[in-house]
Amino acid sequence: MIDHDDAGAVRPLTLDWVGRYLKAGERIVRTEALHGGITAEMRRLTVATRAGGIRHLVLRSFVDPYFVEHAEAMLNREAGALSQLVGTGVPVPGLVAVDPTAAHGEYPSLLMTHLAGRTCLDDEGLEARVPLLARQLVAIHALRPAERPGAYEAWATADSVVLPDGADTAAWAAAIDVIREPAPPYEGRFLHRDFQPGNVLFDVPSSSMAGPRITGVVDWVQTCWGPADLDVAHCSTNLALLHGPAWGLRFAEAYEEAGGVLAASAGERLYWRLLDALAFGGGVAVVVRPWQQAGRVELTTRAVEERLDAYVTALLDALG
Known part of the structure; x- marks a missing residue:
């Protein structure tokens, strides 16, 4: 059972695609919308592990028609950058999978690991x-x-x-x-x-x-x-x-x-x-x-x- 609010819901085909990249015995138990982006819908996926723990993934999906049109180039750029940055010391998400042409889901998407931390936009600090x-x-x-x-x-x-x-x-x-x-x-x-x-x-x-x-x-x-x-x-x-x-x-x-x-x-x-x-x-x-x-x-x-x-x-x- 997926526990989510409407804003965090992942579309069925995309959810099936994500499921292909989970480890044996894992399942998605929650999806949440992440706010602050401009070009894409961002969601945090909570994954229950076989051992009883949890881990998180992040799903980027382009849904706006303008960005869907440019999604293939943009997502391929991001996938390439994340791959190249492994081991460089720059803290970036790990690439899990990319579907730049929506061949497997409703919209072009990229799946990556979740990083700890938060954005800081306040004047304080x-x-x-x-x-x-x-x-x-x-x-x-x-x-x-x-x-x-x-x-x-x-x-x-x-x-x-x-x-x-x-x-x-x-x-x-x-x-x-x-x-x-x-x-x-x-x-x-x-x-x-x-x-x-x-x-x-x-x-x-x-x-x-x-x-x-x-x-x-x-x-x-x-x-x-x-x-x-x-x-x-x-x-x-x-x-x-x-x-x-x-x-x-x-x-x-x-x-x-x-x-x-x-x-x-x-x-x-x-x-x-x-x-x-x-x-x-x-x-x-x-x-x-x-x-x-x-x-x-x-x-x-x-x-x-x-x-x-x-x-x-x-x-x-x-x-x-």
Whole structure:
């Protein structure tokens, strides 16, 4: 018997497919929806073992028509990344199985092991977490996989940028002019491409004597090859929107303090930082929803749009 709420229910064909990868004598006793994702439905599966214990798996399924269309490439990227990262020291889930074309289930899916820890999106404790995020990203960029992933794709162009309501039109026009120029030359690195607090798991002990530690980095569907600046830019934008523009500026400093190397000139750094930030212009509501589900109810679309506008202006002032 599967004990679940409606939101956590797994569709029958997919459930049968998952069952093929359980060990002898195991059975799924509970399924729970995991909130916080944007592109896919995520579920934690509780598995009763033959010996009377339990273990957990995580199921990612693409159900939105847009992401179903792109699921094969995305899930194959994630499966490849998880396989390549085994033994590297980067804490990632273990790949159990992948069905990128929904050949065996209702929707394209990937099954992986469950990692301990939780995402931390609150302001409290941020000062201790930022250096950990920076060090983890430096470690990811130091990887040299035997097979490189594909080249990065920009998520914004000068002609696709949508200004948020109330934006400083002069600042945004200047920012758009920056990304209208050709991309600066760069030394390629292995990129997560969506490295940000929502995709990093922490163990945060209740004792004040022990600090937080990272227990996992998840969501590798966008893995690619490109400039370290681009991963730094994406985490910086997310920190700016979650916690304020100053934290977006701070993350690049923390990355360099951790040994990371960014573009040599301020103009090159500005390009990559704005290339990411401007991509959020028309999509703030999409990122706000999982943040509110995680408890940041004060982060309304309007409040985050104001932070994005302030961050773009801060970047131009700091690096322009």
